Amino acid sequence: MALRTTFLRFLKKSFFIRILMLMLLVSVLPLIGLAYLSMQAFSDTFEKEVNKLNYQVVAQMNERIDLTMTRLQQLSFHYALLAPIENALQSPSHTFADFVRKKELITTLESGIAVMGDVQSLSLYLRSEEHIISTYESYMQISESAYYPMLNHYIAAREPFMFYDLDRLEAAPQLLKQSSFFLRKIPVGSEDDFEGVLIFSISNKQFDNLLKNIHTDTSAAAYVLTPGLNIVATNNTWPDEEKRMRLESTLREWHEQGEPKQFQHDGALISIQQSETFHRWIVLSEIPLKEALSNTAMIKRTVSVMLLCMITIGLIITICVGYYLYKPLQSVKRQLHMIKQGRWDVRVPIRVNNEIGELGEMLHATADTLQSLVQELRKTESLKRRNEIRALQSQINPHFIYNSLNTITMFAMLKDYAKIKEMMTRLTSLLRYSMENMEQTASIQQEIDYLQDYIHMLQLRYDCQLNLQVVIEPEYREKLIPKLLLQPLIENAIFHGILAKETNAGTITLHIHTAKEHPQLMELIVADDGAGMSAQRLQQMESQLMNAGSDDNIGLKNVWERIKLFYGPQCEIALSSEPMKGTIITMTIPKEKESVHSEEDI
Template structure:
């Protein structure tokens, strides 16, 4: 039995999987237990601090709402006291009864519209200091003596202020103040102008109740809005009104005795108190009993305990499963590395994890594929080099060109034109020497251009049509290396398929070589002014250039393949043929592929 257990224990001591599981359990579960203990230990103080902070924020938000409402009262009073339709209605009665009725009707319409637009006010009233009438947005016009707003208007007129705020604590005996709050302002609002009347804006206290009634502070907590004298405007307390008044007076007395702090403890509750800074000086009280805090702390302790047990169980199982998910792709990568080490590049990782190990497996697969592709490309490149070398040798001197040149020399000999014979023979010998004696497959650009000058010179002597070769090469690109005889087939095509068929006395071929300023790529352009190609022929030629077979257009295709072999597959070729303007062939060579100095070149 012990003999059978030894390999197993050896596996346990050596296995990366077992060690990883133990480390992950220690790293994940032990801190979780410590964190749970700390959470349970500090839950009570944390809950209390958070509740205090939230309680203070709650009081500040309610105060901000109240101050915003009161500031809005003042702004509305100033705004509507300046409305021309209201001021124009506060004038002496007209002798025309109909005009007076229309003026009052317009004023009441303005007040009704304003009340509807504002939305949360109870109504708007205007007292005319000239006629002694009170016009309202929701009541029939009446004299001041018969108006329920008489005490408010008289007090305002007696004080001589530009505005005044009145709530239920201002005149407890007035029923009109029991359910509403009023802001009163003069018309016009500026004190340096003669007063024409008074504007009253009323708001039902139920609006303030709506602002606080959705605030939840537990079954025993409450928020109360009081006047400066301690009269309740709105409250969420579930106590009877008399009991709630005793509670609020006791809180205010304790608050004043402590120097009016923003937060304090009283009996078994946490109290937050804040007084508004606007003209109303209302007071907001928020009370949260300690019993609510105790219940919250108990809930946290139980919740943390249950979650700790659940997380430890789930965490242990997850660690084991996660460890296996890491171990499995690691083994697959190990097998892949062993296969590549032995030269088996067909081996592949078949299982990929969604992590760095999976990325490593994908990279190993890509590396194996890339190695196979490189080996295949190397073989294809060698085959292509041999084929292109044969093609290049075949295209060095066209036999027909040689026969025609010799025949031209014979004709000049019969005419005894020894000067032309000498010129022809000189150029012809130069062509033969360049094509046959120069065994380098890559030559400087200037050397290729010199060869083209001799070639064009021979053609001009053979045909009555003259071809002009224009060369514009940007220094120092004259020294760049290109495949030997790579431009001659293009010049030959330009002459015989473009310029001669056009049947003009003179044709032009432009060779331009320059460096692009944006990406430092080298551009080689060969352009003629021959007949060019129509769109269908041009598109057919472009498609043929993308194919691997040589087929027709051997010269152009051979040049393009040799260019790609020398300047990498990033090299590009473009064909353009504007209508009746010849053909433009453009090669775009990558900047790092152009060689200017004479070095040991690779053979194509």
């Protein structure tokens, strides 16, 4: 992955590669432009033809529906004047005449269905008899007929004629789900008075059959809708809820655009027309734009493949030329990368007989020279650090011995021989631990035992009660640390903390545990309840710890320098203190020693 990235970067920067790419672009770009313009012109022309054809289908469908509705209206007016209809509205004089009248009426109604063709059934409501005669139902009481709710609604509307479709579903739910109805009154005298009502039924299935022949593509769809967006007929097989949401979105866009005859919406070509006749039905057809232009896909793919082949061949040639130049230069870069990482013994072969090969040989010679210099520098640095560590440790023992002898001198002046004896015993034990243990590291438990003797000596000297509390996780008791690392911290806590508070008692707490946020580290915490220090003094001490040239706070500074030299850059130290509340020193060091220095260096 790195080599590919480097090769691509080389291709971007190479002047020769840029010239090749420019020549490739000059030859290919005009072809791409010409192909694009040709395909765009073809797509636009094809889209216009599809739009035109789609709108013609919608217009013909709407014209067919309007013709049916107009013929229905004309037929209703004509039938209202027919003699059999007028005879049926008159009260019969005897039973035979009534039979003849009904027979003649049924024949007339059936002939009307035959003449109209699109009518499903034809019925006549006889107001005087409260009966209905229909090709759909036999002669029966109007109250028992399925037409009864719709007829009551129509009479209450006081209109000469009305059209019932799905928008008026509440008038006759059982009938209007499958059919649409045209009702016309047969007036007597005034317009409000009538003798009967002609009822024409049109099945919605005939519109479904008509729409099935419009689109053969399953993704295209056509609809016949009522003004209330109820679907009279459609060839769309989507679920009803999806169809309704789609229609609402489309018609909302249609109204927002000013009700155009054609528009694009949601990736589809929409053709729509609403009838101007009494039914006001809407005919809508939509064809997905992607599928409408699917016939152009083959041409586009052919042209695109040809252009892609030309560009690919040109790129392959460019890359091959670039790789011929890149390979020896990449070897030189890899050799430089090895030198940068300090891997002086690695030699990257550069097998070219030209200037780049000579440059590679010079790099190999340079790597040999640098390797020798670095090895010498490492030896010198190791010796320097060893001397620094021993110098730091040597500053601890004289400082402690001086304080101890000063205490014994004080007891000698007081002629307190018992305390002198005990002090000498403790001092001998401490010196034996310091001198006989030739190793430069000690376990934490040994350091704690040493601190117990040390604190007992100070109790004898200052006649005070010093309490050392040790809280340590068991796994760290045998952990090795630089010898005499903790003693200067305890000494500072006593002399600059507890004794400075001018009390005869004090507590020093030593916590050793795993760091909470970093399990690979451990924390050594020394806390006292002494005099503490101000924020200004605390900031000054922190600055002195970070300043390599400072000679103040030599005890704490020596501890910090020894930790850094022994454990490396991962170790940290933190100070916190408040006046009269004590001081806390927290040192964070790795559990496992990662420094380049051996234990002999410390």
